[in-house]
Amino acid sequence: MNKKMKVIIVSGFLGSGKTSLLLQMIKNNQYEHKPKIAILMNELGGFNVDSKILGEDTPYNELLNGCICCDLKSDxxxxxxxxYYRHAPDFCIIEATGVAHPVEIYDACTDPVLTKFSEIQNITTIVDAKRYLERSKYTETTRRLMEEQVKYADIVIVNKMDLIDEAERIDLQHQLNSINQRAEMIETEYSKTNIDILSIKGHEVNAHIYMHHGITSMVYTFNGAIDSRAFVTWLSQLPDSVLRVKGFIKFRENKDHTVLFQYAYGIPQYETEVMNMPLKLVIIGEGLEKQKLMDQLDQLQFS
Ligand SMILES: Nc1nc2c(ncn2[C@@H]2O[C@H](COP(=O)(O)OP(=O)(O)OP(=O)(O)O)[C@@H](O)[C@H]2O)c(=O)[nH]1
Incomplete structure (x- = not known):
């Protein structure tokens, strides 16, 4: 019988650094034995920006338009x-949506159909250091979700350390340890770590959880390039309820280039893409005012 495929569940709130970790693991494949890694990505929206970033060489499947924890469990x-049957990978990394509860994904992976050929290796949770420290500004459910993502992790990657100072670091360590004492904790920038995440065998989880997070997403499609200054102005007035924006845009000043745009916790990032990508923007938030955002983006597009 073939060896079982080991499943790593990567959880972590919106924009914490999950895809950055995946990119490290795949592109730098620092593991001596070069295991074959496949990816299962779950996105809240109907458009997956991250799979486009991963490239073509890694086997991956995607679950779009919902959350494993809410309505895609059987998928x-x-x-x-x-x-497994198409690629026979040694490992499959599941990148959960930022609003998924890791135990619900764990549950989905214990389906008897799967246990014949796969086993769960560990739950790895990425924490956005600053956002975690400031989690009191979110709703009770979101705050609890952030804490439970830490509570059930076997490995906690405390990311974005460049954005906090030493006093905050000590405070954060204390807060994380009070929630989870057994996890391996690693502090990182851009999810860069030397630790062999694949080889750490986690604990069995015996809890069953159902959490409704109330976070939704929308996708907006641009027909062409937009004005960069108007875009920056739009960003600057986004309410705190917008938790994450990502996608591909073109600016009128440089129509030949597609830009990968990322926005997490107030920080925008622009990277020029070499390939032409569909000009779509995914917006995720708590109680999104979708029609208002659509109208604003229409204005950007048509003015
Ligand atoms: N300053 C800083 N930015 C970071 C760090 N790690 C990631 N980022 C940025 O944060 C944004 C989100 O990173 P991702 O790796 O896409 O996060 P994610 O958890 O996959 O996001 P979603 O799955 O879309 O919720 C990107 O713009 C990254 O470049 C870090 O250590 N420091």
């Missing part, structure tokens, strides 16, 4: 089986 078995 996990279908997608993991497909990856």
């Amino acid at each position: 996990v078995a279908v997608q993991l089986s497909d990856l």
Whole structure:
């Protein structure tokens, strides 16, 4: 019988650094034995920006338009089986949506259909250091979700350390340890770590959780380039309820280049893409005012 495929569940709130970690693991494949890694990505929206960033060489499947924890649980078995039978990877990393509860994904992975050929290796949670420290500004449910993502982790990657100072670092360490004492904690910038995440065998989880997070997403499609200054002005007036924006845009000043745009916790990032990508923007937030955002983006597009 073939060896079982080991499943790593990567959780972590919106924009914390999950895809950055995946990129490190795949592109720098620092593991001596070069295991074959497949990816299952879950996105809240109907458009997956991150799979476009990953490139073509890594086997991956995606679960779009919902959350494994809410309505795609049964699809996990279908997608993991497909990856296993088509590619026979040593590992499959599941990148959960930022609003997923890791235990619900764990549950989905214990489907009897899957246990024949796969086993859960560990839950790795990424924490956005600053956002975690300031989590009191979110709703009770979101705050609890952030804490439970830490509570059930076997490995906690405390990311974005460049954005906090030493006093905040000590405070954060204390807060994380009070929630989870057994996890391996690693502080990182841009999710860069030397630790062999694949080889750490986690604990069994015996809890069952159902959490409704109330976070939704929308996708906006641009027909062409937009004005960069108007875009920056739009960004600057976004309410705190907008938790994450990402996608591809073109600016009128440089129509030939597509830009990968990322916005997490108030910080925008622009990277020029070499390939032409669909000009779509995904917006995720708590109680999004979708029509208002659509109207604002229409204005950007058509003025
Ligand atoms: N300053 C800083 N920015 C970071 C760091 N790690 C990631 N980022 C940026 O944060 C943004 C989100 O990073 P991702 O790796 O896409 O986060 P994610 O958890 O996959 O995000 P979603 O799955 O879309 O919720 C990107 O703009 C990254 O470049 C870090 O250590 N420091």
